[in-house]
Amino acid sequence: MTFLGSFLVLAVAFLLLLISILTWPFRFLLIWVRRFLRGVKGETDRVVVLGLDGLDPGRVRRMMAEGKLPHLQRLAETGTFSELSTTLPPISPVAWSSFQTGVNPGKHSIFDFLNRNLKTYLPEMSSVRIIERAGGWLASFGLGGSSIRMLRRSQPFWRILGEHGVFSTILRVPVSFPPEKFYGLSLSAMCTPDIRGTQGTFTYFTTDPGEIEQASGGLCVLVSLDGNRITTTLPGPPNPSGGTPAEYSVPLKIEILPGQEKVRLTAGDERLILPLNQDSGWVRITFRCGAMMRVRAICRFRLECLNPHVRLYVSPIHLDPERPAMPISHPRYYSIYLAKLHDAFATLGLAEDTWALNAGKISESAFLEQAYVIHEERVSMFMDAIRRMPRGLTVCVFDAPDRIQHMFYRHDHSEHPANRGRDISRHANVLDEMYERMDQLVGRVAREIDEKSVLMVISDHGFCTFQRGVSLNAWLRQNGYLTLLPDAEPGDYLAGVDWSATKAYSFGLSGIYLNQKGRESQGIVTKEQSAALRTELAEKLAELFDEERGVRAIHAAHDSHKAWSGPYAGDGPDIVVGYARGYRSSWENAAGRTDGPVFTDNTRFWSGDHCVDPSLVPGVFFSNCRWMTEQPAITDLAPTILKLFGVKAPGYMDGRPMIRRSADSAADNEDNTDAPRLSATAGTAAISAETATSMDNRGAL
Amino acid sequence: MSVSLLNRAVSACSDPVLRPWSDNPASFAASPWPTLILGSCLIAVIMVLLFALTSDQQLLKRRRNRLLARTLELLLFRHDARVSITACARILKANAAYLWTFAMPTLIAVIPITLMIVQLAAWFEYRPLISGETALLEIAFDKSIDVAAVPVTIMLSDSLELDGAPVRIPSENEICWRLQVKSEQESWIEVRSGEFVERKECAVGQHLIKVSTKRTRSDLVQEILHPVERPLPAEGPFEQILIRFPPRTLHIADKEVHWLVAAIVIMMIAGLVTGKLFGVSIT
Incomplete structure (x- = not known):
C-alpha cells in the first residue's frame, strides 16, 4: 500500500511537472507581454520585507550603540536606518493596512481593532464581517451559506504587482483575513478568529473555586477531582443554528499519575502525557458538529499546577491549518502546504495569548515560551518562502516584538505600577x-538573499510604557458631554448611556466619536455643530492634566476630519487622542465603561503600549540599499516597492516612492511626480502637536 | 526443524480460528469466502499491530506530510520553472526518506505475514479431491537413485485406488501414478522403498480443508512454502511426494478471482479500517 501510494504521489508529481514545463513557455510569454505592454522595467527582481511589529527605534539605537545588534548595525552602516512615520492612530491594524495599501485610514477604512455599530453602539470587528444567511448552520465558520467579508478598503500593493506579473508571498501581514485573491500566496494574520469565532479565548480548568472569576479573554471552568481523575469537556465552536447544544465540545479527561508530577490528558481522540509546567505542543482536536460535520482545530495545553489545586491552561483553539474550517490562505491549499511542511502552526490572528498572562492564568515564562514557539514557526515559513522565491516580493510580519513588549515593558521601569508586588528581576533583560533575537533573524535573512535583492526591515510603530490609564468616557461624563440614563447601572459597551443627551463618547483605544445626527441611530449633534464641538473637545483634551503625576496626559488631540482624507474618513473617530508617553485609554474605557475615575494606575502585566500620539512612537526602517528620504512614512513603502519592480504607483496612494541613492537610479529624478518627500520630522520625540497636525493633513501619519 | 516448529505454531494459532468455519456443514460455511475474509482480516489486524509496535508513527506522518508538501510545491510555485524542476528533486528525496521509514517495520512484519499467507494458501490454493476424481501422484527420488530400477510399493487408504501402472521418468528422476478417489473419507498414501516408508496426506472431501500438495525434504524455502506436513527425512530415498490437486476457484458475480488477489484486497481494506480504529498509519 505504501509503495503504491508513494508511486502514485510520484506519478502525480511528475505529471504536474510535465504540465508545468509544457505550459511554462506560454505562461512566461503571457507575463512578458503583459509587462512589456505596461512598460514594466524594474530596478530589482526581488524585494524582501521583514516586518517586526513594534520594534522601537529608540531601543534599537541604544542597543546598536552597545554593539548588541550587529546585523541591524550593518544594515544601518551599509544601507539605511531611519525612523518610519506611523499612522494616526499608531495601532497595528491601522498601520499595516496603510503599509499594504499606501493610503491613509480615510481611504482604507481601518481606524482601530473595533468599530461601533451605528445602530446599537455595540462593538464590531473593524476589518471583518461575517454575513450569515438563513439556514447556514455553520454560518460563523463561513460554511453552510455564510460568507466572510473583508472590510478593509483600497487594495494591497501586491495585487497591483500581480497584475504586472510579479509574484508575491505574503505571510501574516495583519488585516489580511479573509484572504484575497491575487497573483501570489498569502497566509492570513490579525483578525483571523479562533474556532469559537473570537479573537482568542483561552480555557482554564481549575479545582479552586476561588479562581472562578470573570477573566477577560478567557473562560474559567471549575472542575472537581474524582479520585485522581477530572472529567469535563473542552468547549469548541458555537452552534450557529441556535439549537442544542449551544456549543460543540470534546470530552476532556485529566488523570493525575500517582507519584509523578504529570497528568494523562485525553482530549477527544488525542492522548498525551503532560508534565507540570511544560507546554504540550500543538494537539489536534476534532469537534463533531452533528452527524456529518467535523471541525478540526489545534490547541496547546499547559499544566500550571497540581497541588493543592489542579490548574490546566488551554490556549485559544486555533483553526487547524491542515484542515481549516474556513479559508485562511490564498490559495486555500497554501496553509495545507505549510502545515504539511512545517507541522501545525498558530493561525489565530493574535496568536500569543496576552489575555491569559494579563489574567494571571499563565506565568510570564509560559507566555514567553509560547510567543517564541509561534515566532519560530513563522521563521521557518519565512525562510522557506525566501528560498522558494528567487524573484518577486516576500513579506512576513513577526508579532513577537509587539506582544513581548506589551507584556514585559514594566521590567524597564522600576516605578511602573504593574511592578507592585511582582518580581522584576527574573525577566529584567x-x-x-x-531585540537581539530579532537581530539574529535579520542576519539570517540577509545571508539568504543576494546583494541585488532589496531587503527592508520595518516596524509599524515603536513602543513606550503604559503606566496610567485614561477613561475618556469618565472625562466626557464629568464634563457633560456624556449622560447616563437616570438610575442606570453603568456597564460594558456604553451600557446605560442616555443617547438623547449624549454629545460624544469614546470607543476603542483612542477614538472619540460625536453622537452625530443622521450617522448614529440616536445622534443629536448636527453637522453644523460638529466642527465647533470637535475643536472644543480637542482644545479641552489637550489640557487634560494628571494631578497625581503632575503632567499632561495628552500630547495632542487630532481632528480626524483634518488628519484623514478619502471616502471613508467620516466613518472613523471624529477625534483621535494622541496620548502622552505613559498614558493610554484605560482598560475600563476600552471596554466601554463610563464610570470610575478619569485616571487609574495600570497594574496589569500588559505594561507597554503604543496607543499614544504617533509622533512619539515612530517605527523603524532599515534597508540594505541607501535611500534619499530622511524619514519615510509607512505609506511610502507600497509606492516604493511598486517602483522597485517598475510599476507606477496609482494616483490615489498617499505615500510617495522613495529614491534610491545610487548612480543607476539617476533617471528616477526625471519623474517629477515621484519626487522625494523629505520628512518634516527630524527628531520625532520633539515633535509638536502642530507639526503632527500638519503631517496628518498630508495623510502621511 | 525450527521452521517446522514455527509452522506448527502458526497453524496452531490460525487453524482454531479458521476451522470452525470450514467444519460447519452449513452451506454458508461451505463457501470459501467467509474463511478467506476472516483469515485476511486476521492477517491485517496482526500486520497493523506489528506496525504499531515497530514503526515511528510521528516520523512516518512527518515524512508523508513532507512528501505531500513537496508535491504541492509544484502547484504553488508553478510560475517559476526553476522552482518546479528543483521541487522534483525534493520530491524524490522526500519519497526516499518516506520509504526508508517504512523499511524496518516492513522487514519485521514481512516474516509473520508471509507465514500466515502461506497458511492461507493451504486453504485456498487447491481444493480437495472428490469422489470419482483422479490426480497425479509424483514421487521424486534422490539423484543417487536410479528410478528405472528402484523397487517402490504404494499403500493406499481404503478411499483411494491406483488407476493404471506407474510411469518412470528417468530424466526427472521421478515415478508417477494416477490416483482415483473411491469415497470421501480421511485418505493417505504410504510409499515404501526398501526399508524406508513415508506417508502423505491426501485431502478428500467437499468441505473447506487444508490441502497439502507436497511433502518435501527439509529445506528452508520448501518448508516455509509447504507448512502442512512435516518434511521428509534427508537420509531417505525420497526427495518429494506430490499430489497434483485441482486449483480452487473463487467467483465474484460469475467472474473468476484468484484467492490471493481477493485476500490482498480484503487485507488492504481491513488494514486501513483497523489502522483507523487503532490510530496507526500503515500508508
Missing part, C-alpha cells in the same frame, strides 16, 4: 534579549 527580556526586551533586550528579544
Whole structure:
C-alpha cells in the first residue's frame, strides 16, 4: 500500500511537472507581454520585507550603540536606518493596512481593532464581517451559506504587482483575513478568529473555586477531582443554528499519575502525557458538529499546577491549518502546504495569548515560551518562502516584538505600577534579549538573499510604557458631554448611556466619536455643530492634566476630519487622542465603561503600549540599499516597492516612492511626480502637536 | 526443524480460528469466502499491530506530510520553472526518506505475514479431491537413485485406488501414478522403498480443508512454502511426494478471482479500517 501510494504521489508529481514545463513557455510569454505592454522595467527582481511589529527605534539605537545588534548595525552602516512615520492612530491594524495599501485610514477604512455599530453602539470587528444567511448552520465558520467579508478598503500593493506579473508571498501581514485573491500566496494574520469565532479565548480548568472569576479573554471552568481523575469537556465552536447544544465540545479527561508530577490528558481522540509546567505542543482536536460535520482545530495545553489545586491552561483553539474550517490562505491549499511542511502552526490572528498572562492564568515564562514557539514557526515559513522565491516580493510580519513588549515593558521601569508586588528581576533583560533575537533573524535573512535583492526591515510603530490609564468616557461624563440614563447601572459597551443627551463618547483605544445626527441611530449633534464641538473637545483634551503625576496626559488631540482624507474618513473617530508617553485609554474605557475615575494606575502585566500620539512612537526602517528620504512614512513603502519592480504607483496612494541613492537610479529624478518627500520630522520625540497636525493633513501619519 | 516448529505454531494459532468455519456443514460455511475474509482480516489486524509496535508513527506522518508538501510545491510555485524542476528533486528525496521509514517495520512484519499467507494458501490454493476424481501422484527420488530400477510399493487408504501402472521418468528422476478417489473419507498414501516408508496426506472431501500438495525434504524455502506436513527425512530415498490437486476457484458475480488477489484486497481494506480504529498509519 505504501509503495503504491508513494508511486502514485510520484506519478502525480511528475505529471504536474510535465504540465508545468509544457505550459511554462506560454505562461512566461503571457507575463512578458503583459509587462512589456505596461512598460514594466524594474530596478530589482526581488524585494524582501521583514516586518517586526513594534520594534522601537529608540531601543534599537541604544542597543546598536552597545554593539548588541550587529546585523541591524550593518544594515544601518551599509544601507539605511531611519525612523518610519506611523499612522494616526499608531495601532497595528491601522498601520499595516496603510503599509499594504499606501493610503491613509480615510481611504482604507481601518481606524482601530473595533468599530461601533451605528445602530446599537455595540462593538464590531473593524476589518471583518461575517454575513450569515438563513439556514447556514455553520454560518460563523463561513460554511453552510455564510460568507466572510473583508472590510478593509483600497487594495494591497501586491495585487497591483500581480497584475504586472510579479509574484508575491505574503505571510501574516495583519488585516489580511479573509484572504484575497491575487497573483501570489498569502497566509492570513490579525483578525483571523479562533474556532469559537473570537479573537482568542483561552480555557482554564481549575479545582479552586476561588479562581472562578470573570477573566477577560478567557473562560474559567471549575472542575472537581474524582479520585485522581477530572472529567469535563473542552468547549469548541458555537452552534450557529441556535439549537442544542449551544456549543460543540470534546470530552476532556485529566488523570493525575500517582507519584509523578504529570497528568494523562485525553482530549477527544488525542492522548498525551503532560508534565507540570511544560507546554504540550500543538494537539489536534476534532469537534463533531452533528452527524456529518467535523471541525478540526489545534490547541496547546499547559499544566500550571497540581497541588493543592489542579490548574490546566488551554490556549485559544486555533483553526487547524491542515484542515481549516474556513479559508485562511490564498490559495486555500497554501496553509495545507505549510502545515504539511512545517507541522501545525498558530493561525489565530493574535496568536500569543496576552489575555491569559494579563489574567494571571499563565506565568510570564509560559507566555514567553509560547510567543517564541509561534515566532519560530513563522521563521521557518519565512525562510522557506525566501528560498522558494528567487524573484518577486516576500513579506512576513513577526508579532513577537509587539506582544513581548506589551507584556514585559514594566521590567524597564522600576516605578511602573504593574511592578507592585511582582518580581522584576527574573525577566529584567527580556526586551533586550528579544531585540537581539530579532537581530539574529535579520542576519539570517540577509545571508539568504543576494546583494541585488532589496531587503527592508520595518516596524509599524515603536513602543513606550503604559503606566496610567485614561477613561475618556469618565472625562466626557464629568464634563457633560456624556449622560447616563437616570438610575442606570453603568456597564460594558456604553451600557446605560442616555443617547438623547449624549454629545460624544469614546470607543476603542483612542477614538472619540460625536453622537452625530443622521450617522448614529440616536445622534443629536448636527453637522453644523460638529466642527465647533470637535475643536472644543480637542482644545479641552489637550489640557487634560494628571494631578497625581503632575503632567499632561495628552500630547495632542487630532481632528480626524483634518488628519484623514478619502471616502471613508467620516466613518472613523471624529477625534483621535494622541496620548502622552505613559498614558493610554484605560482598560475600563476600552471596554466601554463610563464610570470610575478619569485616571487609574495600570497594574496589569500588559505594561507597554503604543496607543499614544504617533509622533512619539515612530517605527523603524532599515534597508540594505541607501535611500534619499530622511524619514519615510509607512505609506511610502507600497509606492516604493511598486517602483522597485517598475510599476507606477496609482494616483490615489498617499505615500510617495522613495529614491534610491545610487548612480543607476539617476533617471528616477526625471519623474517629477515621484519626487522625494523629505520628512518634516527630524527628531520625532520633539515633535509638536502642530507639526503632527500638519503631517496628518498630508495623510502621511 | 525450527521452521517446522514455527509452522506448527502458526497453524496452531490460525487453524482454531479458521476451522470452525470450514467444519460447519452449513452451506454458508461451505463457501470459501467467509474463511478467506476472516483469515485476511486476521492477517491485517496482526500486520497493523506489528506496525504499531515497530514503526515511528510521528516520523512516518512527518515524512508523508513532507512528501505531500513537496508535491504541492509544484502547484504553488508553478510560475517559476526553476522552482518546479528543483521541487522534483525534493520530491524524490522526500519519497526516499518516506520509504526508508517504512523499511524496518516492513522487514519485521514481512516474516509473520508471509507465514500466515502461506497458511492461507493451504486453504485456498487447491481444493480437495472428490469422489470419482483422479490426480497425479509424483514421487521424486534422490539423484543417487536410479528410478528405472528402484523397487517402490504404494499403500493406499481404503478411499483411494491406483488407476493404471506407474510411469518412470528417468530424466526427472521421478515415478508417477494416477490416483482415483473411491469415497470421501480421511485418505493417505504410504510409499515404501526398501526399508524406508513415508506417508502423505491426501485431502478428500467437499468441505473447506487444508490441502497439502507436497511433502518435501527439509529445506528452508520448501518448508516455509509447504507448512502442512512435516518434511521428509534427508537420509531417505525420497526427495518429494506430490499430489497434483485441482486449483480452487473463487467467483465474484460469475467472474473468476484468484484467492490471493481477493485476500490482498480484503487485507488492504481491513488494514486501513483497523489502522483507523487503532490510530496507526500503515500508508
